[in-house]
Amino acid sequence: MHVSVQAEPFDAGAELNRFTAQVAGAGAVVTFTGIVRDTAGVLSGMEIEHYPGMTERAIRAMQNEATARWALCGCLVIHRYGALRVGEPIMMVATAAPHRAAAFEAAEFLMDYLKSRAPFWKKEQAAGGSDWVAAQDADETALCRWQKD
Amino acid sequence: MHVSVQAEPFDAGAELNRFTAQVAGAGAVVTFTGIVRDTAGVLSGMEIEHYPGMTERAIRAMQNEATARWALCGCLVIHRYGALRVGEPIMMVATAAPHRAAAFEAAEFLMDYLKSRAPFWKKEQAAGGSDWVAAQDADETALCRWQKD
Amino acid sequence: MIDVLYFAWVRERIGLPKERLETSAVTVRDLIAELRTREERYELAFSDLRSLRVAVDQELADFDAPLAGVQEVAFFPPMTGG
Amino acid sequence: MIDVLYFAWVRERIGLPKERLETSAVTVRDLIAELRTREERYELAFSDLRSLRVAVDQELADFDAPLAGVQEVAFFPPMTGG
Numbered sequence: 001m002h003v004s005v006q007a008e009p010f011d012a013g014a015e016l017n018r019f020t021a022q023v024a025g026a027g028a029v030v031t032f033t034g035i036v037r038d039t040a041g042v043l044s045g046m047e048i049e050h051y052p053g054m055t056e057r058a059i060r061a062m063q064n065e066a067t068a069r070w071a072l073c074g075c076l077v078i079h080r081y082g083a084l085r086v087g088e089p090i091m092m093v094a095t096a097a098p099h100r101a102a103a104f105e106a107a108e109f110l111m112d113y114l115k116s117r118a119p120f121w122k123k124e125q126a127a128g129g130s131d132w133v134a135a136q137d138a139d140e141t142a143l144c145r146w147q148k149d
Numbered sequence: 150m151h152v153s154v155q156a157e158p159f160d161a162g163a164e165l166n167r168f169t170a171q172v173a174g175a176g177a178v179v180t181f182t183g184i185v186r187d188t189a190g191v192l193s194g195m196e197i198e199h200y201p202g203m204t205e206r207a208i209r210a211m212q213n214e215a216t217a218r219w220a221l222c223g224c225l226v227i228h229r230y231g232a233l234r235v236g237e238p239i240m241m242v243a244t245a246a247p248h249r250a251a252a253f254e255a256a257e258f259l260m261d262y263l264k265s266r267a268p269f270w271k272k273e274q275a276a277g278g279s280d281w282v283a284a285q286d287a288d289e290t291a292l293c294r295w296q297k298d
Numbered sequence: 299m300i301d302v303l304y305f306a307w308v309r310e311r312i313g314l315p316k317e318r319l320e321t322s323a324v325t326v327r328d329l330i331a332e333l334r335t336r337e338e339r340y341e342l343a344f345s346d347l348r349s350l351r352v353a354v355d356q357e358l359a360d361f362d363a364p365l366a367g368v369q370e371v372a373f374f375p376p377m378t379g380g
Numbered sequence: 381m382i383d384v385l386y387f388a389w390v391r392e393r394i395g396l397p398k399e400r401l402e403t404s405a406v407t408v409r410d411l412i413a414e415l416r417t418r419e420e421r422y423e424l425a426f427s428d429l430r431s432l433r434v435a436v437d438q439e440l441a442d443f444d445a446p447l448a449g450v451q452e453v454a455f456f457p458p459m460t461g462g
Contacts, residue, residue: 091461104181104253115460115462117440119456132388132457140458200305200356269379289376
């Protein structure tokens with residue numbers, strides 16, 4: 001289980017290979033990489049603010065829950081903050097499990113929680129100014145899927 | 150859209166980076182890597198047989214359907230055949246989409262179809278002999294999720 | 299003339315990966331019936347159709363698929379890729 | 381004494397990331413009421429509680445969370461990570 005909250009860019013491919021080499025007994029590895037996307041062709045970059053201390057704590061709690069719930073062989077979260085350029089990776093999640101369903105579900109669980117429960121705030125920068133990204137109702141709704149009955 | 154059916158091992162990290170560099174407009178990249186797993190600690194390796202010609206054709210049909218259904222920015226499938234050792238990668242899927250839900254769903258769709266609808270057959274090798282891997286009912290059931298009403 | 303291909307344990311039971319046959323079979327099912335009468339090893343390979351899958355010209359098909367104009371038929375167990 | 385932290389547009393509206401306060405507030409809601417009476421910029425930041433989230437000692441909390449023994453309270457908009 002590894003978490004890194006960092007300002008520097010990272011190499012998703014190198015992280016995937018390092019992760020896979022470390023997990024024992026896994027038959028399935030899933031990764032998610034989030035990339036700064038210039039939706040409207042006007043973005044010059046992105047600034048991410050976070051809450052040092054709480055961020056790592058919140059991510060570790062999510063990793064603990066995912067690891068226990070899906071019996072993961074391994075679990076990685078990298079998330080950047082600070083100034084990011086269009087096309088750069090924002091964050092990455094990797095999960096390893098004996099079978100594919102567990103690896104996929106755990107990765108989606110981590111993504112849904114990182115979206116709405118880890119203290120990061122994105123600000124998009126364009127020529128006309130900069131704006132905080134609004135939280136999506138859909139992201140809040142996505143969490144319902146993981147409620148235990 | 151890229152498909153490679155090959156005997157040689159591949160570098161999943163390098164493939165992820167190459168894939169990400171090629172897709173334009175994607176905010177989300179999901180990968181799945183399948184690894185030869187020694188469940189019982191007795192496996193010496195795996196042999197994968199396939200149906201040259203039909204394999205590529207079947208995978209391309211799955212990629213076409215996934216690309217249309219989830220409006221993918223890109224889609225990659227690599228699958229090996231021949232002799233594989235424990236711990237080696239068997240296959241890899243990568244999907245790129247504007248948002249995470251589409252990238253995850255398309256990757257799971259491709260995996261479910263590759264499991265049961267692409268002409269590959271796995272034979273596990275152990276000290277005591279070798280045996281064809283039996284198809285799982287669960288893999289057949291998984292396909293129901295993707296039926297359109 | 300039609301090419302008939304065998305994969306995995308079907309290939310192992312029959313003892314060859316491919317053969318070229320002259321047949322008057324109208325459907326896949328007819329072809330299987332014809333093959334089963336040939337030799338013990340075919341009877342063994344085709345004894346349980348529930349554990350067999352068939353592709354006609356490289357597309358998955360039913361046992362009732364017609365063979366008119368078909369160049370290639372393949373028999374194999376359920377697939378285990380991924 | 382309690383540390384009060386502000387993030388994203390809450391920080392921008394109030395104009396500082398952190399301050400140390402003497403307060404007799406019993407709950408988060410009491411603290412917000414206290415802050416709103418201070419200056420226009422606080423009133424502006426706390427005018428719509430539905431668009432605010434709060435963490436108490438680095439754990440997400442309700443506005444009714446008690447402040448006894450608490451060292452750090454943070455106010456921020458809904459999170460947008462991932």
